Amino acid sequence: MRFTLREVEAAARERLDPVHYDYFAGGAGDEVTLRANEAAFERLALLPHVLRGTAKPELGVTLLGGRASMPVLIAPTAFHRLADPEGERATARAAAAAETIMMVSMASTVAVGDVAAAAPGARLWFQLFIQPDMAFTEALVRRAEAAGCGALVVTADSPVFGTRGRDERNGFRDLPDGLCCENMRDGDRVREIAFSPAVSWEHLDRLREITSLPVVLKGVLHPADARAALDHGVSALFVSNHGGRQLDTAPAAVDALPEIVDAVGGAVPVLLDGGVRRGTDVLKALALGADAVAVGRPVVWGLAADGERGARRVLGLLRAEVEEALTLCGLASVRDLEPGMVRRPW
Ligand SMILES: Cc1cc2nc3c(=O)[nH]c(=O)nc-3n(C[C@H](O)[C@H](O)[C@H](O)COP(=O)(O)O)c2cc1C
Ligand SMILES: CCCCC(=O)C(=O)O
Known part of the structure; x- marks a missing residue:
């Protein structure tokens, strides 16, 4: 039995090809931002309340009209x-079992429609790198809609693909034979994902014209961009530095959060990812104004350690930790977290 996300990662590391472990684990440049994401959570302290007379805390949240159980x-x-051989199918089944939302990567190795078919009841959102070829972007959107995805998560932090030293040294460039980015099929070929600095707010406007799905803008760190995003009609903001894999020395996600929350002023939900490894990290992000957080690597470690069961274990551990931390903080609900409960100890 594995009792912490760290133990799940250690188990995953033992099972994975070291080159693939490095791809999943690594970050850009000197991995300053990668380390900062976790370190920033550790530096924050939680200030609990006592004698509140609460019951079992409520963990559920509603986001863009959909409910997540935590x-x-x-x-x-x-x-x-x-x-894992089942890949995204296994992840989606774990998400369905945990009643939480899975954002399916555009670079998934199972097509989004097949992910949805494998996990009835899973709540899926589709992540999109806007392709300069807007006709193909539209084709991707139609695939996501047909699969029943409830939102588009547009990743804005990747005008080029960040340089990850581990992958360079390992020579990791391509997927092994038999695997590909299944969503990128176009007739009888598989397209390369384009990372383009030409993508702009105009592309986002055009995207919003071709779909009625809500757009979550992922990779926002600058408060001015958060305000611009609101002007361009996004339905949610997603504070993220891509797990330290794009611009190295970008701020830790949780350190960038308060200014974004301030800029958004409650107009739309704010999500955060990067370095969430404990239930207490979830509480800190929510106290500082996030409506929910997401985990990237931990779910991959669960999958690698034990397939669908491992991914479920990761989500189950986080749920139990969030519940315990809320109880120890004297709170009846995740909604009761507020900024006064987070301190920088010095
Ligand atoms: C192996 C790996 C692959 C990723 N692939 C994508 C992707 O396809 N699209 C995307 O928007 N973000 C991608 N990300 C970034 C994650 O969505 C997320 O921002 C990051 O992993 C959060 O940090 P964490 O791993 O510390 O939880 C990837 C991250 C990792 C580690
Ligand atoms: C080529 C797929 C993009 C994956 C990604 O975003 C990452 O590795 O960080």
């Missing part, structure tokens, strides 16, 4: 079939 969602990560 404020922990699954961040979009690529290539799940490198971790």
Whole structure:
């Protein structure tokens, strides 16, 4: 039995090809941001209340009209079939069992329609890197709609693909034979995902014209961009530095959160990912104004350690930790978290 996310990661590391472990674990540049994401949570202290006379706390949240049984969602990560033969199908079944939302990566190794078919009842959102070829972007949107996805998560932090030293040294460039980005099929070929600095707010406007799905903008760190995003009609903001895999030395996600929350002023929900490894991390992010958080690597470690069961275990551990931490903080609901409960100890 594995009792912490760290133990799940250790088990995953033993089972994975070291090159694939490095792909999942690694970050860009000197991995400053990668380390900062977790370190920033550790530096924050939680200030509990006592003698509140509460019952079992309420963990559920409603986001973009859908309910999640806890404020922990699954961040979009690529290539799940490198971790488990069932790949994204297994992840989606774990999400359905946990009654939480899974963001399916555009770079999934199972097509989004097949992910949905494998996990009835799963709540899926589709992550999109806007392709400069808007006709193909539209084709991707139609696939996500047909699969029943409830939102588009548009990743804005990747005008180029970040340089990850571990992958360079390992020579990791392509998926093994038999695996590909299934969503990128176009007739009898599989397209490469384009990462383009030409993508702009105009593309986002055009995207909103071709679909009625709500748009979650992922990878926002600058408060001015959060305000611009509201002007462009996004339905939610997602504070993220891509798990430290894009711009190295970007701020830790939880450190960037308060300014974004302030800029958004409650107009739309705010999500966060990057470095969430404990239930107490979830409480800290929610206290600082996030409506929910997401986890990327931990779910991949669960999959690699033990397939669907491992992914379920990760979500179950986080749920139990959130519940215990809320109780120890004297709170009846995740909604009762407020900024006064988080302190920087010095
Ligand atoms: C292996 C891996 C693959 C990822 N693939 C994607 C992706 O396809 N699309 C995307 O928007 N973000 C992707 N991300 C970023 C995650 O959505 C998320 O922002 C990040 O993993 C959160 O940090 P955490 O791993 O510390 O939880 C990926 C991250 C990892 C680690
Ligand atoms: C090529 C797929 C993109 C995956 C990604 O976003 C990442 O590895 O961080």
